[in-house]
Amino acid sequence: MPLAPPSLAPAPAGASRGLRPAAVRAGRDTLNALEQLGGGLGTALLALALLLWVLVVTLACLVGVGVLLVPGALRLVHGLADRERARLGRWGPDVLGPDAAPTSLRDPAARRELTWLAGAATGGLAWTFAGVALPVYAVRDLTFPLWWPLLPPGEDSRPWWWSVDTWTGVAAVALLGLGWAALTVGATPGMARLHARAARRLLSPPPGTDLSLRVAELTATRAAALDAHVAELRRIERSLHDGTQNRLVTTTVLLGAARRSLARDPAATDELLERAQDAAEQALAELRSVARGILPPVLVDRGLAGALSGLAASSPVPCTVDVDVPVRCPASVEATAWFVAAEAMTNVARHSGATAARVTVRLRAGRLHLAVTDDGRGGAVEGGGSGLTGVRRRVQAHDGELTLTSPPGGPTTLEVALSCGS
Amino acid sequence: MRIVIAEDDALLREGLALLLRAESLDVVATADGPDGFLAAVDEHRPDVAIVDVRMPPTHTDEGVRAAVEARRRQPELAVLVLSAYVEQAFATELLAGGARGLGYLLKERVGRVEEFLGALHRVAGGGTAIDPEVVAQLLTRSRPDAGLDRLSAREREVLALMAEGLGNAAIAARLVVTDGAVHKHIRSIFAKLDLPPTDAADRRVTAVLRYLDAVRR
Numbered sequence A: 001m002p003l004a005p006p007s008l009a010p011a012p013a014g015a016s017r018g019l020r021p022a023a024v025r026a027g028r029d030t031l032n033a034l035e036q037l038g039g040g041l042g043t044a045l046l047a048l049a050l051l052l053w054v055l056v057v058t059l060a061c062l063v064g065v066g067v068l069l070v071p072g073a074l075r076l077v078h079g080l081a082d083r084e085r086a087r088l089g090r091w092g093p094d095v096l097g098p099d100a101a102p103t104s105l106r107d108p109a110a111r112r113e114l115t116w117l118a119g120a121a122t123g124g125l126a127w128t129f130a131g132v133a134l135p136v137y138a139v140r141d142l143t144f145p146l147w148w149p150l151l152p153p154g155e156d157s158r159p160w161w162w163s164v165d166t167w168t169g170v171a172a173v174a175l176l177g178l179g180w181a182a183l184t185v186g187a188t189p190g191m192a193r194l195h196a197r198a199a200r201r202l203l204s205p206p207p208g209t210d211l212s213l214r215v216a217e218l219t220a221t222r223a224a225a226l227d228a229h230v231a232e233l234r235r236i237e238r239s240l241h242d243g244t245q246n247r248l249v250t251t252t253v254l255l256g257a258a259r260r261s262l263a264r265d266p267a268a269t270d271e272l273l274e275r276a277q278d279a280a281e282q283a284l285a286e287l288r289s290v291a292r293g294i295l296p297p298v299l300v301d302r303g304l305a306g307a308l309s310g311l312a313a314s315s316p317v318p319c320t321v322d323v324d325v326p327v328r329c330p331a332s333v334e335a336t337a338w339f340v341a342a343e344a345m346t347n348v349a350r351h352s353g354a355t356a357a358r359v360t361v362r363l364r365a366g367r368l369h370l371a372v373t374d375d376g377r378g379g380a381v382e383g384g385g386s387g388l389t390g391v392r393r394r395v396q397a398h399d400g401e402l403t404l405t406s407p408p409g410g411p412t413t414l415e416v417a418l419s420c421g422s
Numbered sequence B: 001m002r003i004v005i006a007e008d009d010a011l012l013r014e015g016l017a018l019l020l021r022a023e024s025l026d027v028v029a030t031a032d033g034p035d036g037f038l039a040a041v042d043e044h045r046p047d048v049a050i051v052d053v054r055m056p057p058t059h060t061d062e063g064v065r066a067a068v069e070a071r072r073r074q075p076e077l078a079v080l081v082l083s084a085y086v087e088q089a090f091a092t093e094l095l096a097g098g099a100r101g102l103g104y105l106l107k108e109r110v111g112r113v114e115e116f117l118g119a120l121h122r123v124a125g126g127g128t129a130i131d132p133e134v135v136a137q138l139l140t141r142s143r144p145d146a147g148l149d150r151l152s153a154r155e156r157e158v159l160a161l162m163a164e165g166l167g168n169a170a171i172a173a174r175l176v177v178t179d180g181a182v183h184k185h186i187r188s189i190f191a192k193l194d195l196p197p198t199d200a201a202d203r204r205v206t207a208v209l210r211y212l213d214a215v216r217r
Helices: A012-062 A065-090 A108-142 A167-203 A212-264 A266-294 A297-313 A331-352 A388-397 B010-022 B034-044 B062-073 B088-095 B107-111 B113-124 B132-140 B153-164 B168-175 B179-192 B200-216
Strands: A319-324 A357-364 A367-374 A401-405 A412-419 B002-006 B026-031 B048-052 B078-083 B102-106 B128-130
Touching (some): A212 B107, A212 B113, A297 A357, A331 A367, A331 A412, B078 B107, B088 B102, B102 B113, B107 B113, B168 B179
Parallel strands (some): B002 B048
């Protein structure tokens, strides 16, 4: 077990404090790994069916008629490969494939995808099946002592190839279950990693060949980044000119009026001065809000967790914040995550009618995942003054993705994944 | 003097109205956007309009366009445009219809009440009130003009101050010279620009227009 070495835990209490997070992390890693392997198993089963179809088409080719079926089969293979690319992209960096299905076997992309199909339908299937079977065996064998006595006598109750008819045998099966459980926790994360690495290798473009896709995507996101930047500067310019400056001009107008009334009507002067002071105070408040809109100081000082707690504390809707990010991300990523959360919280307070909200932040495979969920009425859409269009642009500027799930009746979840560039 | 104010910022609009009313000026209407402003001009037929450049819906140059439109409908209307910042394009657009009864000032000048009221009265009387910042910016971008090129440095200085809208006494005070010297410079400017000796006020305006024309081309 990857426990802290004794030198790092001088007091016994320290060791017990270290144990629980380690157990929680191991449990979470296992669940993530099982989710990945389960998804991989689904793909592998589809791949097996598709591989059989490809074999049928190949046989049909021998008699001539199959040639007509080749492009359709290649399209199906490409569709499944893209599905798998998207799935892998959710657990790590994006996997880029050809954007159109290859139409001929002469295309190297087609041959790569067929190679992947063959691998996924055979080795991939066995591998992911084993991964998913481990916890099933663990549960079945660990609970064996509970349901063995309930079996009607004479029923074939052997979990494995040997027959079990004594409590000693039952205990041995339970012990075996413990072994399966240990193996599940210990091996599945590695199995999921290996599986993803193999799939990625076969599904990515061959090294050094087709970077034009990536270049096109980066060009587009770069343009979006610059757009977002200009829109942001425009917003700041507006709030300075139309808000703060007007407050200051009002102050000078009232001060000017006060000076003029000093000789004429000293009684009115005090009221004018008070209004001038009010206007100056409003100017200060607006300056503060403009500055906070540029980059919240707390983000720099306290990091994302501190800044989000502040955001939650000032939200009219009760909000819990759960941030588990062991390292600091680049400042621009943290700022974007903060803006997304701030915009989402504004929408929650303004439109959702929710009674509770939750902000979750995790770091997975070099990507910062932020989710804001509320229990409101749902039905949220992009556009319509929700500010989500601006949020999407900012997110894309960071090579990120934004997903909004908001069925009528709720709940609403806004999920954002940002590339941390590490 | 009947005044209409167009300013979208409620506090500033009230502040302006309060200031002008305290000076016993007749603020007949206030508006918070270009449409309301044009309606108020049609209804009240004021002597002067004070217009903010940035107004809804886009907060760019609505005020300038509304001012130009108001002067098209009512050519005698004097307009004092207030701007958050100096933008030569705005000045050019405003001056395209002539500089008579036209003012273009930075917003913060309003706080200097005496000078602001002076500018307001000048504009209402058919004069000009161009912000020194605008004049300075226009000066640095001036294009050659045969008549203007004949002016001496001092005469150009006097002409720039005339463009700001200053009277002879004020120009004399600003340049620390006598009234007589200013008169001499101005006569020389009129001569060099070939302006025939008709009405003195008209020649003044024409000279300023010529100057602003030259710098906006």
